[in-house]
Amino acid sequence: MKKALITGITGQDGSYLAEFLLNKGYEVHGIRRRSASFNMARISHLAKNPKFKLHFGDLTDSTNLTRIIAEVKPDEIYNLGAQSHVAVSFDEPEYTADCDGLGTMRLLESVRLLGLAKKTRIYQASTSELYGKVREIPQSETTPFHPRSPYGVAKMYGFWITINYRESYGMFACSGILFNHESPLRGDEFVTRKITRALGRILLGDQDCLYMGNMNSLRDWGHARDYVKAMWLILQQRKPEDFVIATGKQYSVRKFIELAAAEVGITVGWKGKGVAETGYVKAVRPLPGIETELKKGDIIVRIDPKFYRPAEVETLLGNPAKAKRVLGWKPETSFEELVSEMAASDLKLALSEHMLRKHGFGAVKSC
Amino acid sequence: MKKALITGYRGQDGSYLSQLLLAKGYDVYGADRAGDTGLWRMRELGIEGKVKEVSLDLLESTNINYALAKVKPDEIYNFAAQSFVGISFDQPVLTAEINAVGVARLLEGVRQARPQARFFQASTAELFGSMGSAQKNETTDFHPRSPYAVSKLYAHWLTVNYRQAHGLYACNGILFNHESPLRGEEFVTRKIAAAAARIKKGQLEKVAVGNLDALRDWGYAREYVEGMWLMLQQPKADDYILATGETHSVREFIETAFAAAGIKLEWKGRGLAEKGVDAKNGKVRVEVSKAFYRPADVKELVGDANKARKLLGWAPKTKFNDLAALMVDAETKRLEGKKVKP
Numbered sequence: 001m002k003k004a005l006i007t008g009i010t011g012q013d014g015s016y017l018a019e020f021l022l023n024k025g026y027e028v029h030g031i032r033r034r035s036a037s038f039n040m041a042r043i044s045h046l047a048k049n050p051k052f053k054l055h056f057g058d059l060t061d062s063t064n065l066t067r068i069i070a071e072v073k074p075d076e077i078y079n080l081g082a083q084s085h086v087a088v089s090f091d092e093p094e095y096t097a098d099c100d101g102l103g104t105m106r107l108l109e110s111v112r113l114l115g116l117a118k119k120t121r122i123y124q125a126s127t128s129e130l131y132g133k134v135r136e137i138p139q140s141e142t143t144p145f146h147p148r149s150p151y152g153v154a155k156m157y158g159f160w161i162t163i164n165y166r167e168s169y170g171m172f173a174c175s176g177i178l179f180n181h182e183s184p185l186r187g188d189e190f191v192t193r194k195i196t197r198a199l200g201r202i203l204l205g206d207q208d209c210l211y212m213g214n215m216n217s218l219r220d221w222g223h224a225r226d227y228v229k230a231m232w233l234i235l236q237q238r239k240p241e242d243f244v245i246a247t248g249k250q251y252s253v254r255k256f257i258e259l260a261a262a263e264v265g266i267t268v269g270w271k272g273k274g275v276a277e278t279g280y281v282k283a284v285r286p287l288p289g290i291e292t293e294l295k296k297g298d299i300i301v302r303i304d305p306k307f308y309r310p311a312e313v314e315t316l317l318g319n320p321a322k323a324k325r326v327l328g329w330k331p332e333t334s335f336e337e338l339v340s341e342m343a344a345s346d347l348k349l350a351l352s353e354h355m356l357r358k359h360g361f362g363a364v365k366s367c
Numbered sequence: 368m369k370k371a372l373i374t375g376y377r378g379q380d381g382s383y384l385s386q387l388l389l390a391k392g393y394d395v396y397g398a399d400r401a402g403d404t405g406l407w408r409m410r411e412l413g414i415e416g417k418v419k420e421v422s423l424d425l426l427e428s429t430n431i432n433y434a435l436a437k438v439k440p441d442e443i444y445n446f447a448a449q450s451f452v453g454i455s456f457d458q459p460v461l462t463a464e465i466n467a468v469g470v471a472r473l474l475e476g477v478r479q480a481r482p483q484a485r486f487f488q489a490s491t492a493e494l495f496g497s498m499g500s501a502q503k504n505e506t507t508d509f510h511p512r513s514p515y516a517v518s519k520l521y522a523h524w525l526t527v528n529y530r531q532a533h534g535l536y537a538c539n540g541i542l543f544n545h546e547s548p549l550r551g552e553e554f555v556t557r558k559i560a561a562a563a564a565r566i567k568k569g570q571l572e573k574v575a576v577g578n579l580d581a582l583r584d585w586g587y588a589r590e591y592v593e594g595m596w597l598m599l600q601q602p603k604a605d606d607y608i609l610a611t612g613e614t615h616s617v618r619e620f621i622e623t624a625f626a627a628a629g630i631k632l633e634w635k636g637r638g639l640a641e642k643g644v645d646a647k648n649g650k651v652r653v654e655v656s657k658a659f660y661r662p663a664d665v666k667e668l669v670g671d672a673n674k675a676r677k678l679l680g681w682a683p684k685t686k687f688n689d690l691a692a693l694m695v696d697a698e699t700k701r702l703e704g705k706k707v708k709p
Contacts, residue, residue: 311531
C-alpha cells in the first residue's frame with residue numbers, strides 16, 4: 001500500500017486530494033497546524049477512515065518535518081501548505097517567504113537527509129502567480145516568470161529550489177504550475193468564494209453589498225477536484241517534469257459575478273467607472289422556497305480600493321497542452337458548472353445561517 | 368552630506384565601495400558581523416576607522432528598523448550575504464534566511480522607515496545558471512543551479528516587486544564574477560593567486576581546485592562598485608548587468624596567475640586525474656579534487672553590459688590577464704610584508 005503525506009491538508013486542495021488518494025487505496029497522512037480556531041471542516045468527513053492520519057506540524061519547523069517524514073516514510077509528498085493569499089503577502093512578506101519559500105526547501109532537505117531521495121516523490125504546488133506581469137499569452141512551461149507579489153516571489157523560490165534538488169540530487173521532485181482552481185471548499189477570503197458567499201446572503205437580506213477590488217482581472221478558472229488529479233498524475237510519470245495545469249479559457253472577475261448572481265436569480269447591471277462603479281439589480285427571478293426583499297435598482301456591488309493590490313496581475317491564461325499530451329489530463333468541469341456549483345452551495349449555506357439567525361441561534365461558523 | 372549604509376561592508380565589494388563613497392564625501396555607515404572579520408581590507412585600503420559601524424543583522428528585523436531610523440540613509444547597498452555557492456548546498460536554510468528572507472526584512476524596513484532612500488541589491492550572474500553559452504542581458508530568462516542562486520533569485524524579484532508595487536527606488540545590479548586582491552580566500556581566483564605566490568616562494572607544494580573547465584566572465588571589483596554607485600544616481604530605478612563580455616576558464620586563470628608568478632604550467636591527464644605540472648621541474652602544482660565540485664554546476668557565464676555602458680556610461684577597464692597579474696602581485700607583496708594597494 002502506498003503512503004502519501006500532504007502538507008496543507010486542511011485546505012481546499014488538501015481535502016480533495018486526500019479523498020482522491022484514499023479512493024485509490026493510499027494511506028494518507030496529513031500535516032496540520034495547531035490553531036485556536038477550528039480548521040478541520042474540510043476534512044472532518046475523512047476522520048473516521050482508518051487509513052487517514054493527521055500529524056501536528058508546520059513548514060517553518062525543520063525538526064518537526066524531519067520527524068514526521070522519518071515516521072511516515074512516504075512514497076509521495078504533496079506540498080500544498082502555504083501562506084496562500086496574495087494580498088496578505090504584501091502585509092506579511094517575511095512569513096510568506098519563510099513558509100512558502102523556505103518551507104519547501106525544508107521538506108526537500110528533510111527527504112534528502114533521511115536518505116529517501118530515491119524513494120520519496122515530491123509534488124510542489126506552484127502557481128500561475130509566477131507569471132504575474134505576463135510575458136506572453138497564453139502561458140506555458142517555457143514562459144519566463146515575472147512575479148508581482150511577495151507571494152509570487154516566495155512561490156518562485158519554491159519552484160526553483162524544487163528544480164535544484166531534482167538537478168543536484170536526482171530527486172523525483174516536480175512542480176504543478178496551477179492556474180486558479182476553485183470550489184465550494186475555497187477559503188472565504190478568496191475572491192470567487194467571497195462573491196458566492198456574499199450573493200447568497202444579499203439575496204436573503206443578511207448582507208447589503210459586495211465590496212470588490214479590480215473586477216477587470218482576467219483569470220483561468222478550473223475546479224479544484226479536477227486539479228488534484230493532475231497533481232497525482234504528475235508523480236506517476238517515468239521522469240520528473242513540471243506542468244502547467246489550466247483550462248485554457250479566461251473570464252473576468254466581473255463575468256464571475258454576473259454568472260454567480262444569475263445562479264441565485266439576480267440579473268446584475270453595471271453603472272459608473274473605476275472606484276465609482278456599482279453593480280445593481282436589473283431583475284430578480286424568484287427561486288422556489290426563497291423569499292427575498294431584493295428589488296430592481298438595488299445596489300449590490302461596490303468598489304473598495306482597499307481590495308486593490310499594490311501591483312496588479314491583470315491577466316492569466318494557461319496553456320495546458322503539455323499536461324494533455326504527457327499526462328492525458330484535461331479539465332472536466334466547465335466555468336459555468338464551477339460557478340453554478342459554488343453559487344448553489346453557498347446559497348444553501350446562507351439559507352441555513354439565515355434560518356438559524358431567524359430563530360435566534362446566531363450565525364454558524366463556516367470553514 | 369549624503370549618507371550611505373552598506374551591509375556586509377567589510378567584504379570585498381563593501382570595502383571598495385566604502386573607499387569610493389568616502390572619497391566622494393559621503394558619510395558612510397557600515398554593518399557587518401561581530402568580530403574583526405574583514406578589517407584587514409579596511410587597513411589595506413587605508414580607510415580603517417572611517418566607516419561608522421552600525422549594528423544590523425539581516426536575520427532579525429527589529430535591529431534593521433532601528434538602524435534605518437538611526438542612520439536615515441540616502442542610499443543603501445545590500446552586500447551582506449552567505450555569498451559562497453559551494454557552501455549553499457550544505458547550508459541551504461541559512462543561505463535562504465540571509466540572502467532571501469533577509470532582503471525581505473530589509474526592503475520591508477526601508478518601505479516603512481525610510482521609503483525615500485535609494486536601494487541597491489547585489490544580484491548575481493548565478494541567476495542565469497544553465498541558460499546556455501550566449502551573452503546574458505537584462506531580458507534573459509533565469510535558471511538558477513544552486514541554493515545560493517535560488518535565494519538570490521528571490522531577492523532579485525522581491526527588489527523588483529518593491530519598486531513596482533511600492534514605488535521604491537530599488538535596483539538590482541546583476542554582477543558577473545568580480546575579483547580582486549580583496550576577494551575572500553575561499554573563492555577560486557584568490558585561492559589560485561595566493562597559491563601561485565606561495566608556491567613561487569617555496570611555502571606551498573600544490574593547490575587543489577574543482578572544475579577546471581568552468582567558464583566565467585571575470586572583472587575587477589574596484590570598477591564594479593563604481594557601476595553600483597552609478598545605478599543609484601539615475602533619474603529612475605532599473606536593473607543593470609555589470610560584466611566584461613569576455614569569458615575565460617578556470618584553467619586559463621590558473622595558467623595566467625602562475626605565469627605571473629613566473630611558473631609555466633603544463634596539463635597532464637584528464638578529468639579528476641588531471642594535473643598542472645611545473646614545466647621546469649616536473650612538480651605537480653595543481654590538482655583536481657571532487658570536494659570542490661558542485662552537485663549541479665554552471666558551465667559558462669558571460670554577460671552583456673551594453674545597457675550599463677549606454678545608460679550609466681560604465682565600462683570595465685582591467686583585462687583578464689592584468690587582473691590575474693595584479694592579484695598575484697598583491698599576494699607576493701603580502702608574503703614579503705610589503706604594503707599592498709589593492
